[in-house]
Amino acid sequence: MHVFVTSASGFVGSAVVQELLSHGHTVIGLARSQASADKLKLAGAEVLHGSVRDLEALKAGATQADGVIHLAFNHDFSRWLDSCREDGEAIDALGSALVDTGKPLVVTSGVGVLSVSRAPGSTTPCAEDDPSPTSASQMPRIQSELSALPLAQQGVRVSVVRLTPTVHGKGDVGFIPAMIRAARDRSAAAYVETGDNVWPTVHRDDAAVLYRLALEKASAGDIAAVIGKSLDVSVNSLKKDEADAHFGRLAHFAEMDLPASSDKTKATLGWEPRQIGLLEDLETGSYF
Structure with missing residues (x-):
């Protein structure tokens, strides 16, 4: 094709x-x-x-x-x-x-x-x-x-x-690098309120497979804690009205709580993610 x-x-x-x-x-x-x-x-x-x-x-x-x-x-x-x-x-x-x-x-x-x-x-x-x-x-x-x-x-x-809000992997220039920059600039990693909000994530290579399959066939973890550990800075909870100063325009994403399922996508297209997850990518990949 x-x-x-x-x-x-x-x-x-x-x-x-x-x-x-x-x-x-x-x-x-x-x-x-x-x-x-x-x-x-x-x-x-x-x-x-x-x-x-x-x-x-x-x-x-x-x-x-x-x-x-x-x-x-x-x-x-x-x-x-x-x-x-x-x-x-x-x-x-x-x-x-x-x-x-x-x-x-x-x-x-x-x-x-x-x-x-x-x-x-x-x-x-x-x-x-x-x-x-x-x-x-x-x-x-x-x-x-x-x-x-x-x-x-x-x-x-x-x-x-x-x-997903975060597509991760080598070469990422999106929200996770922005969180890391904010933590470096302020000597502290941060999360909003209790930090219990959940993000779905996907590796860029798994996303690429999904796009191909859609073309051919279609009819949780603590991110702030990993960033703080990697930069050797404190990890702080922020009130909602403090998040803008720390995260800037991306504050809305920092507090997003959106657990998501891809079960139908897997069943319909035969897609199965095979790459490492976001937290492992943060700890062993190229982000730091």
Whole structure:
């Protein structure tokens, strides 16, 4: 299968590209810089120059492919609403090139979209069939799904991968490195209130396998304690109104409590994570 991948040179995207190539697919990756283009060529992929805001480039990439994996998303939290709206527009553009083709389109969302419908204090893991927000006003990030899922009625084999708040592994530049920087800067690691909130996590290589399977087949631990131990700094509990000063724009994620199950995904796609977990990755990987 010839697959068009957005954010193909990114942290998750580069793993997806390698996963696809190693299983006999060919890849054309969207690259907005020469450095990204060079990285894709070195990996063995073709290159389409353009950005995720270039809707015509997205249509062109989707038109020449047998399937699409859409990973690109602007995680600038200072313009979060715009980023979510723009992702919906990007998915609209990709989908318009695939209408009535029966080709697969795999888009990316987040497990966090289910947080607004969880009862306070619930310990039941979120699951794929749990009720989702029905409008972006409830949860802006749901716009990606709201744009994607109607395409299933227009002859597109669409599926959604909800990534965990933390995708970990070598080269991670997301929330865990931000937590480590905050701990270094303040000589203390921290958690919010009691620290009992739970995060789902996934290794980037396991996520890459899931994207491939979705393309081909689709119809808990104390993080702060590990960071504190690794940096040899104290581990402190913060009140909710103190979290912003410590974590900055990522404070919301630090206090997120969202246990999640992937049982349906495993049963439907035959996906089985095989990489180390986040805590072991923190202790033995490249984060420190």
